[in-house]
Amino acid sequence: MTPAAPHRIVARVSPVLVAVLALVLCGCTSLPTSGPVVEGGGADQGATRRASDIDARPPLSGASRTEVVAGFLDAMTAWPVQTSVAKEYLTAEAAAAWDPERETIIYSESLPVRESAGTVSVRLTAADRLDSVGAWQGAVATDELTLGFRVSIEDGQYRIADPPDALVVPAGWFRQRHRQVSLYYFDPIAQILVPEPVFVPEGDQLATSLVSALLAGPPPRAQGVVRSFLPSGLTIGLSVPVDDAGVADIALVGEPQAITAQQAELMLAQLAWTLRQDPSVTALRVSIDGTDLPLPGGVSQYSVEAAAVLGPAGPGGGRTLFGVSQGRLVTGNVDGGLTPVSGVFGDEGAGLDAVAVTLDNQQAAAVDLDGGRVRLARLQRSAAEPAAQTLLSGGRYARPAFDHADRLWVLERRREGAVVWLYDEQDEDVVRAVRVPGITGTRARGLVVSRDGTRLVGIVRSAEGDRVVGARVLIGGRGQVQRVGRPFVVREAEGSNITDLAWSGPIRLGLLTATAPGKLYEVDVVAADGATVGVDVMSTIVTGKVRGLAASPVEDAPMLAVYADQYVDVVRQERHASDPELTQLDYAG
Numbered sequence: 001m002t003p004a005a006p007h008r009i010v011a012r013v014s015p016v017l018v019a020v021l022a023l024v025l026c027g028c029t030s031l032p033t034s035g036p037v038v039e040g041g042g043a044d045q046g047a048t049r050r051a052s053d054i055d056a057r058p059p060l061s062g063a064s065r066t067e068v069v070a071g072f073l074d075a076m077t078a079w080p081v082q083t084s085v086a087k088e089y090l091t092a093e094a095a096a097a098w099d100p101e102r103e104t105i106i107y108s109e110s111l112p113v114r115e116s117a118g119t120v121s122v123r124l125t126a127a128d129r130l131d132s133v134g135a136w137q138g139a140v141a142t143d144e145l146t147l148g149f150r151v152s153i154e155d156g157q158y159r160i161a162d163p164p165d166a167l168v169v170p171a172g173w174f175r176q177r178h179r180q181v182s183l184y185y186f187d188p189i190a191q192i193l194v195p196e197p198v199f200v201p202e203g204d205q206l207a208t209s210l211v212s213a214l215l216a217g218p219p220p221r222a223q224g225v226v227r228s229f230l231p232s233g234l235t236i237g238l239s240v241p242v243d244d245a246g247v248a249d250i251a252l253v254g255e256p257q258a259i260t261a262q263q264a265e266l267m268l269a270q271l272a273w274t275l276r277q278d279p280s281v282t283a284l285r286v287s288i289d290g291t292d293l294p295l296p297g298g299v300s301q302y303s304v305e306a307a308a309v310l311g312p313a314g315p316g317g318g319r320t321l322f323g324v325s326q327g328r329l330v331t332g333n334v335d336g337g338l339t340p341v342s343g344v345f346g347d348e349g350a351g352l353d354a355v356a357v358t359l360d361n362q363q364a365a366a367v368d369l370d371g372g373r374v375r376l377a378r379l380q381r382s383a384a385e386p387a388a389q390t391l392l393s394g395g396r397y398a399r400p401a402f403d404h405a406d407r408l409w410v411l412e413r414r415r416e417g418a419v420v421w422l423y424d425e426q427d428e429d430v431v432r433a434v435r436v437p438g439i440t441g442t443r444a445r446g447l448v449v450s451r452d453g454t455r456l457v458g459i460v461r462s463a464e465g466d467r468v469v470g471a472r473v474l475i476g477g478r479g480q481v482q483r484v485g486r487p488f489v490v491r492e493a494e495g496s497n498i499t500d501l502a503w504s505g506p507i508r509l510g511l512l513t514a515t516a517p518g519k520l521y522e523v524d525v526v527a528a529d530g531a532t533v534g535v536d537v538m539s540t541i542v543t544g545k546v547r548g549l550a551a552s553p554v555e556d557a558p559m560l561a562v563y564a565d566q567y568v569d570v571v572r573q574e575r576h577a578s579d580p581e582l583t584q585l586d587y588a589g
Helices: 022-026 045-051 063-077 092-097 170-179 206-215 261-275
Strands: 008-010 104-107 114-118 117-123 125-129 136-139 144-152 157-160 167-170 178-186 191-200 247-253 283-288 320-325 328-334 350-356 364-369 372-380 389-393 408-412 419-424 428-434 445-447 454-463 465-475 481-484 489-490 499-505 509-514 520-527 539-543 547-552 558-563 566-569 575-577 582-587
Touching: 063 114, 063 117, 063 144, 063 157, 104 170, 104 178, 167 170, 167 372, 167 539, 170 178, 178 206, 191 206, 191 261, 206 247, 206 261, 261 283, 320 350, 328 350, 350 582, 389 408, 408 445, 445 499, 454 499, 465 499, 465 509, 499 520, 499 547, 509 547, 547 582, 558 582
Parallel strands: 104 167, 247 283
Antiparallel strands: 008 539, 104 125, 114 117, 117 144, 125 136, 144 157, 178 191, 320 328, 320 582, 350 364, 364 372, 372 389, 408 419, 419 428, 445 454, 454 465, 465 481, 465 489, 499 509, 509 520, 520 539, 547 558, 558 566, 566 575
């Protein structure tokens, strides 16, 4: 029976909470200071932003302790974001010291405000955090879900004396008004841009929010992983206006600094890739303290597409497919047929089970049919390298993965716990074990690396099912891997087995889960940082015996469900026949 194509796509919304991007607080918008917290109505599409405005209500005279705390929480839902009214619920000393930009907590549900022994408290059922830049930090610990408020009397009225240094808002409010985007920084040797996901507010202020967040520097989880060429201490003037032609005028202010032409180009690349996520921006101009930043080639504006070569997907077009058919390495494109390569891995009897190909389509790493050996060879036959080089043997190896620098990562499955191997021909041309917290020593089943080389993500089996674990890679000044940072959960175990995973965007992962093995599978697209609310995710059901998932961070590369005799675009539901039979199919990387 021919497997059916995917037949439905649904949006998945997790009940878990997230935290809001705190940087938006620095731009206070003048709002009415009386009246209830209400959300405006109206169906005029041209007034969408105004229709969603929320006016904060100041404290009423004679309000009780619990009413003051409840009013303070309500006032933090003002939109556009502003905290001046919320500060009216605080004592003068507390208002001066309150730092809602430190983090934001968003809750899905809270219990009624209660007063006990002179302290007012609010119990949140669950909550998550973002840091000051807007990066996902995960769930709030259970013992931190109760927010306590000390309320004192000032000028005859109850006021809060010790507010938490956070913006605290409901998850529904957050979902409607924020989305996840990427701030772009460089890897340590400035070879490739690295996306750092953060949450920013929707609406007219998007360009301003993007630039402000980028100037704040890398989020804590990315410290030591990426670098920025934007000088520290710079801020935007008032905003980043975008004219009718789509040109963003970025006027930066700060201490005068000498900027080389090379640094200017790297700064522009970071800004261009960050701002291209605002559909209204097509180009940009930059000035620092009134002096224009020189643009390459003497142009008057810098296109957001100008730095495409430095993009996070790395080199290559991204649409070339590589797979294993009858034990041989085959290649082709999405719309065409697949044929064996001319190198040794394309020979009859090559005996391959899984392969990975470098982004320049020059070399391949292959695991033998019995899973007990990993070899490296050129795709095209070469007189200088007539045979494959054995890198690892004697173990049970999962499918390898390459990053943009041709560093090869291989997961070895061991009964006593997984081992992660790294082969880097620029680092003494040796294979060495790298400790990957959260994966090394576990029942890990699969491993992928981001093309920029800074993220590892693996499938780890547990009694509760498979979970997805991520970790950041710290790379030294010569491009060598130094160590891997602390793990974080990308997706908790949900009682099912994840049979494959692949990058489906710079900050998105595609997961293939066996709902009914051999009959029914689910393809989920999730955020690589573990964010579960406020992200664009997809869940697709595919039927039949799916062998794997082919996906790529390249924007126009379709995600494919791979069968023995065909591969299917899971979004467009387009089928492509495959003959002979496939055991694996994927893009380079």
